[in-house]
Amino acid sequence: MSTTATREQIEQRVFEALEEFGAEPEEIGPDAEFEALDVDSLDLVELAQIVEDEYGVQLKGEDMEGVRTVRQAVDLVVSKLP
C-alpha cells in the first residue's frame, strides 16, 4: 500500500480501472462523465474497492454522491489520502 501516491498516479489508475470496466479508451479523460462512459453505480463500488486496496482511502456510499466526472472522483480520492 502506497501512501505517497501522486494525483497523477491516482488519475492514471482510475483511467486503467475504467478501461477494465469496459469504457472506450478514447473517451476516458478527466472531464468524462461516468454516465457517458456507461459506468454505473456497481462499477463505482468496484472503483472504491480498488482505491481502498491501493491507496488506503475508504470511500462510503455517501462520499460518492454527486460524483459525476472522473476529475471529481480523483479529487475525492486525493482529498482523503492518509
Place this chain on the structure above:
Amino acid sequence: MTRNAVITGVGAVTPLGVGARTLHERWTAGRSGIEGGFGRASDFEPKEHLSTKDVRRSDRFTQFALVAAAEAIEDAGWEDGSPPGDPDRTACVIATGIGGIGTLEDQHIVLQEQGAGRISPLSIPMLMANAATGVVAMKHNLRGQSFGAVSACAAGAHAIGMAERLIAYGDADRVVTGGSEAAITPLATAAFSKMDALSDSGVSRPFDRRRDGFVMGEGAGILVLEEEEAAKERGARILGYLRGYASTSDAHHLTAPEPSGRGAAKAVELALADAGVAPEDVIYVNAHGTSTPLNDRSETQAIKSALGEERAAKVPVSSTKSAIGHLLGAAGAVEAIATLLALRDRIAPPTLNYEEPDEGLDLDYVPQEARPLRNGDVRAVGISNAFGFGGHNAVLCLEAS
C-alpha cells in the same frame, strides 16, 4: 380467440459449438461434443461475442444466454435486436438449474482467503438465478413480464411452457425464452458425483445396457415465441409451433424418478391433449434420456404408457444428451430447439454410443446414425421431454412448419 405461439427464432451455445443450426447439423452427423467426460462449450470465447463490460459483469451462464438470445432474436428478424412491437408486451423467461454457481464458488474463496471486504459488488447480480433473464431483458428492451424458472433439469421446458402460456393468456405478444447453465465447476461436479449421478466412464450412452450416469454439459438455448397473428402480420418466417405443454410432479422422491414413469407419462398425455394431437400424430420423441440407469428405464415406461405400446414401438426416440451431455436447466430448451430443427428437416438425429440393448428398454432409440423421419403428408409433430430433480416433469409438443 385462441392465441397460438409460433417459433420465429432459435439460438444456442452448446458443447457442439456456437449456433442452433451448428448443434443440429453436428448432432445429426453423429458428432459428439463430449471430451474427457464433460460436455464443455469449448468453442465459446466470450470476447468474440460480447463487450468487455458484458463479459466482466456476467457469470458464464448469463454469457451463454446473451449470445444465444442475440442469435435467436436475429434469426427472428427483429431489427436492431429490439421487439418488433410494443416492448411492454414483450416478455422474457429464462431458466437455469443453479444460476451463477461459478461466481458463487469464486467469491466464496475470496471470502475465506481475503475476507468480506474483498467480495466483489458484482457477486449477487452475477450469481442470482434470474441474472440471465434480467440481463437479456435489458439488452433487448423487453419490458413485459420477466422472471427466471427454476426446476432443475426440467427448467428449460418449464420456461418455454410458461412463455407459451403468457402468449395464450394474452399477457404478452412475444417472449424471449429458454434456459442456460454453466455448472461445470468444482463444487457442482463434486456434489453431483457424490450422488452417484455422474457417469464414471465419462460416456453418455442413453438407454444402453452399460449406461452409468450422466455427463455434465453446459450451454444455453433460447427461442423467440410470438403470437401467431402478430408474427404473420409482420411477415415473420415461422419455424414451427409450440402446440402443447404440460407439467406434472412425481411427488415420490427428491432425486429418483417414480419407477413406473407415472408422472412423466401423465405429462406427455396432457401435453398431447393440450396440443390437440393423438399419439399417432407423434413422429419423433426427443427423450430426456440422461444415461442414468433409473431415468432411461422409467422414461421408456412413460413413453409406452403415454403413447400406447403399439405406437411407442414405432416412434423414433433419441437423446440429445448422447452428443452434448446433460445441460441441466438449459437441457429442456436446447433439446426443444434440437427437436424443432429435427422435425423441420424430417430427420431423427441419433442416440450416440447406443450399442447394447437393456432388458425392457426396447424402443427404437435411433442408434448411432440419423435416419429420415416418416415423410409425406403427415404433420411434423414431436415431443420433447424434460424431467428434473424434485420430481418435476415438463413436456413440450412441437410442430415444424
